[in-house]
Amino acid sequence: MKYVERINLCLAACILSACGGGGGGGGGDSISQPPVVAQVAVASEPSPVTVAVDEPGATASATQEIQVPDGFTLAANYTVSLDVDLESVYSQRVSLSVCTDFSTVDSLVSINYDSCLLKASTNNGIFSSDLEVGNALDSLILAIGIFGESSAVDYRVWERVGSEPYVFSVR
Amino acid sequence: MDYLRKILLRSAVFSVCLCATVSAAEPFHDCPTEAFLVQSGVAKLYGVQLATGHYQLLSSDMGTSSKLNAIAFNFHDNYLYAWSKEFGTLVKIGTDYQASALETSNNPDATFYVGDISLEDNIYYAYRPGSSYGLYAYNLDESEEDYLRAVKIVSGDDLSLNIFDFAFHPLNHYAYSVDRNGVLHRIDVELGIDTALNNVGESGTFGAVYFDVDGHLYISRNSDGYIFRVDVNDATPLAEFYAYGPSSSNNDGARCAMAPIVDVEISNIDFGDAPDSYFSSLENNGARHGLFSSTLYLGEGVDSESDSFIHPLSDDETGIDDDDGVGFVSGIEVGEDSIVEVSAVGSGFLNAWIDWDQNGVFDTDEKIISGQSLREGNNVITYSVPISAKVGDTWSRFRYSSTELIEASGGVSDGEVEDYFVTVTETGVSTVFYPSENSWSTLAFEDNWPSIGDYDFNDLVIHYRTAISSKNGAVRRIRVQGQVAAVGASYHNGFAIHLPGILRSQIDESRIQFTVNRADQAESPLESGPSEAILIAFLDAWDYVTPGEDCKYHRTESGCGSSIQMDFSITVPFVNAIPLAQMPTTPFDPFMFATPGKPHNPALGNNPGRSLEIHLKNHAPTSAFNLDYLGRRDDRSNGIQEKYFLSENGMPWAIHVANKWRYPKEYMDVIYAYPHFQSFISSAGGQDGDWYLDGRAQLQNTFSQ
Structure with a gap:
């Protein structure tokens, strides 16, 4: 669901690894778009493309031509280590939900809770877990459910900066 | 439960039966689904959707300064009829909602409160208890000799009922009502005989009663507006609460009994x-x-x-x-x-x-x-x-x-x-989901291993997600769920999930929950034989899916869409919770295999069955796999280097995509559906990590329903 609520938005610290660059194999030329004619939907049954492997960096006309950097597995995700220590903030049980689909506009937060990667709780404010995040996602939100006579929800946002290892630290 | 609403003094836009431009005294639309309800000392007419109890004012001026009672819908001419206190006679009401007095004769000196029109005969039946009154019939057929002449069927002493309305069943010609004490009555109007059935379990003044075409009786209680439904065909009909309707001290209702309770053409x-x-x-x-x-x-x-x-x-x-x-x-x-x-x-x-x-x-x-x-x-x-x-x-x-x-x-x-x-x-217990609690990732296979195929990555497409539940750093159970999204291949293939590093014996097999298409499966998905933990979701995708009409494959060719035909869910508890550090990371090790007893790539001999597996790149095969297959044709696996299921160029036969992927249509090389796939690969993931999103696709080259 999506909802809107006023909060004091707090960006979580994102611990950066030493800059070592990511990727970098396979040549430096930017990849141009495939020729327009090749983007038209094929109405009949074409034969599989059998063109020989082209030189690295050039636009392939078939997947078969693409040279995959050694060791690259086309992994769909990257890992984010959630590290929560709110012992000094909350003395009661709180719930922790990390979600990917959210928006924050002028401190108004809207979260789609169907997009959560984690549902957890802690009695002492301490919790940690590794999360697998899809490559296209660059930010996460932690919704902290505060139980009590008047329940409330607090938030922390994490944004991907730099390269792995990624840590979502919450203090 | 007081839900009285403010009366809106406007003409209601109320189902297709109302036409603002019709001339006066036009009949209503054929058998409307809505019920009509007349209330108040000065008659007002409401329309009621019985299914929800929603009601709205149709007319606050019906051309009379007094009440209208015993209202009835005439199935024969689509007009409403009622008894007018002011005019002392029957009135006829069309879509102008104006009561036109009819010249009835031989009337008793009474105002009727109970009445309805038979579906079998064009006759209005009116009733009032008491020795001076009774059950009367008014013929509404102009061609009949006794047109509008009251004919007494039985006296109000011989038929003495404490009822406030009755309604004709759509088929069996009886009139039904529920009295103040809750007793259901079935009345033979031709003979004037009542049969008291059972007590329906609710009492009160039911001032408006209606039927639908399925023979359900709806009774509306004046005091609170509750509408109850009674299936009069039951051996012991009982009133079940149905909807919250309008309450009034003075109610009378009518409905075309041949109408279904909801008009399927009007979704509201x-x-x-x-x-x-x-x-x-x-x-x-x-x-x-x-x-x-x-x-x-x-x-x-x-x-x-x-x-x-x-x-x-x-x-x-x-x-x-x-x-x-x-x-x-x-x-x-x-x-x-x-x-x-x-x-x-x-x-x-x-x-x-x-x-x-x-x-x-x-x-x-x-x-x-x-x-x-x-x-x-x-x-x-x-x-x-x-x-x-x-x-x-x-x-x-x-x-x-x-x-x-x-x-x-x-x-x-x-x-x-x-x-x-x-x-x-x-x-x-905390649960880590992938890709999220309610979304999907996608596994897409080229099934012609060890030969390179057309790279449309739709030979087998599985929507896939996982949940890992743990407490105090140890995993208690996992859940794997999937759907068969596409089968763009003639080969027969199965699908399984291997949990690397986990032994079969660590799983509490008797407590596994395995469903296919929401139905519990009697057979365990845990593969017997190997010591590894391998969960078989299905042996043959073609057992569950069908190609479309004039189609060769399932959901890969243009014009060959269908709904998902197979989904599965496997919940795997562990005998003892497994430390998180020992758990394989999601997506674990999903793989496809050749269906036992079915032919596959000729490079692998006859019917390779479980000995043929296709995993994500660099995921080792299980012990069922025939290691002699490695390196054949286009495969360049090297077990010593821990490289598996890759071509000379390092391309895999299986990919994992982090969303519910719009895979390429049949025979379409993936780079023409996703032009940024190449740069993602060439940069080893450094660029275009979002290559798989709809917004980065040439959608016309992907499969769509």
């Missing part, structure tokens, strides 16, 4: 979509809300339907997902509090249930939120999870309306119902 009701054991369908008196007002709902909006779309065929999956008003902020842990955030439009009341004992019914003691007033906007609500709640998946229902206290079934005139499938865990 919101239904729930939980399985019908929870009462979701119209037939089952399911939870439903009238949508005549657009100012009271949850989330971003509400869609309308004429009946429920029961999960998994919910229109939330195939159309508009209007179950968007409730956010489950926290997990649901046994014995603990839990938080939901409810986004409301308009001020109303929330009632909600969770089926804690998973018995398929929202029991009375499973109500978690009762008549809670919500303000417009976001509302944070805490509820308690009982210590007796069962761990596992179950259904919940949230109902929002202007009526404060409602039950889990039955109709209300406004608001919305949203049903959610939720998971209950033990106390202190």
Whole structure:
């Protein structure tokens, strides 16, 4: 669901690894778009493309031509280590939900809770877990459910900066 | 339960039976589904949607300064008829809502309060108890000799009933009513004989009674407006609460008994979509809300339907997902509090249930939120999870309306119902989902290994997600769920999930929960034989899916769309919780294999069966695999280097995509559907990590329904 609520938005610290660059194999030329004619939907049954492997960096006309950097597995995700220590903030049980689909506009937060990667709780404010995040996602939100006579929800946002290892630290 | 609404002094736009431009005294549309209700000392006419109890004023001026009673709908000419106190005679009412007096004769000196028109004969029957009165028949056929002449059938002493309306059954020619004490009566109007059936369990003044075409009797109680439904065909008919309707001290109702309760061509009701054991369908008196007002709902909006779309065929999956008003902020842990955030439009009341004992019914003691007033906007609500709640998946229902206290079934005139499938865990258990709790990732295979294929990556396409539940750093169970999204291949292939590093013996096999298309499977998915933990989801995709008409494959060719035909869910508990450090990371090791007994790539001999597996790149095969296959044809696996299932160029035969991927259509090389796939690969993931999103695709080269 999506909802809107006023909060004091707090960006979580994102611990950066030493800059070592990511990727970098396979040549430096930017990849141009495939020729327009090749983007038209094929109405009949074409034969599989059998063109020989082209030189690295050039636009392939078939997947078969693409040279995959050694060791690259086309992994769909990257890992984010959630590290929560709110012992000094909350003395009661709180719930922790990390979600990917959210928006924050002028401190108004809207979260789609169907997009959560984690549902957890802690009695002492301490919790940690590794999360697998899809490559296209660059930010996460932690919704902290505060139980009590008047329940409330607090938030922390994490944004991907730099390269792995990624840590979502919450203090 | 006082829900009296303000009367709107305007002509109602009320189903297709009303035409603003018709001339006076035109008949009503053929057999309208709505019921007519006349109220007040100066007659006012309302239209009532019995399914929800929604009602609205049709006319505050019916051309009389007094009451109208014994109103009836004439199936033979589509006019309303009633007894006018002012005119002392029958009146006829058309779409101008004006009562035109008819010249009746031989009338008793009485005002009738009970009346209806037979469906078999064009005769209006009116009744009043007492020795001076009785049951009378008025022929409404102009060609008949006794046209509009009262004929006494029986005296009010011989037929003495404490009733306030009756209605004719659509088929069996009897008139039915429920008296003040709750006794159901069946009246033979031709003979003037009453048969008292049983007590329906509700008492009061039922001033308006109606039938629908299925023979259900609806009785509306004056004091509170409650509408009850009685199946008179039952051996012991009982009144079940059906909807909240209008209350009035002076009610009389009429309806075309040949009409279904809801006009299927007019969708103005919101239904729930939980399985019908929870009462979701119209037939089952399911939870439903009238949508005549657009100012009271949850989330971003509400869609309308004429009946429920029961999960998994919910229109939330195939159309508009209007179950968007409730956010489950926290997990649901046994014995603990839990938080939901409810986004409301308009001020109303929330009632909600969770089926804690998973018995398929929202029991009375499973109500978690009762008549809670919500303000417009976001509302944070805490509820308690009982210590007796069962761990596992179950259904919940949230109902929002202007009526404060409602039950889990039955109709209300406004608001919305949203049903959610939720998971209950033990106390202190955390769950990590991939890609998220309710979304999918995709596994896409080229099945011609060890030969390179056409790289359309749709020979087998699986929607896939996982959940890992742990406590205190140890995993108690995992769940793997999937759908067969496409089979773009002639070969027969199965699908399995290997848990690297986990032994078969570590799994509590007797407690595995395995469903296919929501049905529990008797056979364990845990593969017998190998010591590894391998879960077989299916042996042959073609056992479950079909090509479209004039299609060769399943959901890969243009014009060959269909709904998903196979889904599975496997919950795997461990004998002893496994330390997180020993658990394989998601997506674990999913793979496809050749269906035993079926031919496959000729490079592998006859019917390779389980000895042929295709894994994600660099995932080692299981012990069932024939290692002699490695390196054949285009494969360049090297076990020593721990490289598996890759070509000379390093391309895999299987990819994993982090969303519900729009895979290429049949024979379409993936780079023409996703031009940025190449740069993603060439940069080893450094660029275009989002290559797989719809927004980066050449969608015309992907499969669409």
